[in-house]
Amino acid sequence: MDCFKIGDKVIYPNQGLGVIENIQDEIYFGETSRIYHLRIFSNNTLVLVPSTSAEEIGIRKPISTRSVKKIFNFLGNGGVDVSMNWKGRYKEHLNLLKSGTMLDMVMVLKSLYYLNLIKPLSFREKKMMEKVKELIVSEISEVSSHSNNEIEQKVMETLSTCFKDVNSRLDS
Numbered sequence: 001m002d003c004f005k006i007g008d009k010v011i012y013p014n015q016g017l018g019v020i021e022n023i024q025d026e027i028y029f030g031e032t033s034r035i036y037h038l039r040i041f042s043n044n045t046l047v048l049v050p051s052t053s054a055e056e057i058g059i060r061k062p063i064s065t066r067s068v069k070k071i072f073n074f075l076g077n078g079g080v081d082v083s084m085n086w087k088g089r090y091k092e093h094l095n096l097l098k099s100g101t102m103l104d105m106v107m108v109l110k111s112l113y114y115l116n117l118i119k120p121l122s123f124r125e126k127k128m129m130e131k132v133k134e135l136i137v138s139e140i141s142e143v144s145s146h147s148n149n150e151i152e153q154k155v156m157e158t159l160s161t162c163f164k165d166v167n168s169r170l171d172s
Helices: 065-076 086-099 102-118 123-143 148-162 164-171
Strands: 009-012 016-028 031-040 045-050
Touching: 009 031, 016 123, 065 102, 065 123, 065 148, 086 102, 086 123, 102 123, 102 148, 102 164, 123 148, 148 164
Parallel strands: none
Antiparallel strands: 009 016, 016 031, 031 045
16 A cells, blocks of 8 residues: 555544655565654654555545535434443444544444443543544544534534433433
């Protein structure tokens, strides 16, 4: 997968938005490999990724501006299928996050948000929910003309509206 060039913004699964700072051909064990030098914005980490592994790792370009509306439609419509088995649910969520796709991240956020309405989340799930929300917000903010705060507010309002019946059931 040699589809990135220097300056391209990319999404690294579970880490978020970054930029390709450099691309070098390096020799390892007698074979030449193209290596992406990827700077992660959230923690300023430099990650070296062989171009042949980029797709397998899940490195991708950010979503298009057209996809943002679809993401909010998905967030705001329909229910979720949540397993009550904590271990199975946590493992499923981890696997979805490893894929790095926006849809999978949104599914995890929606599932954890719903679950949080009906019962307290574990410490790990609370941290997962905050992380996935941060990843979604930063990517949507990058491709739209809105700040992180505006996007986060819209995401939370959309989820709240989606599950308004659950909230009213808990309040009664």
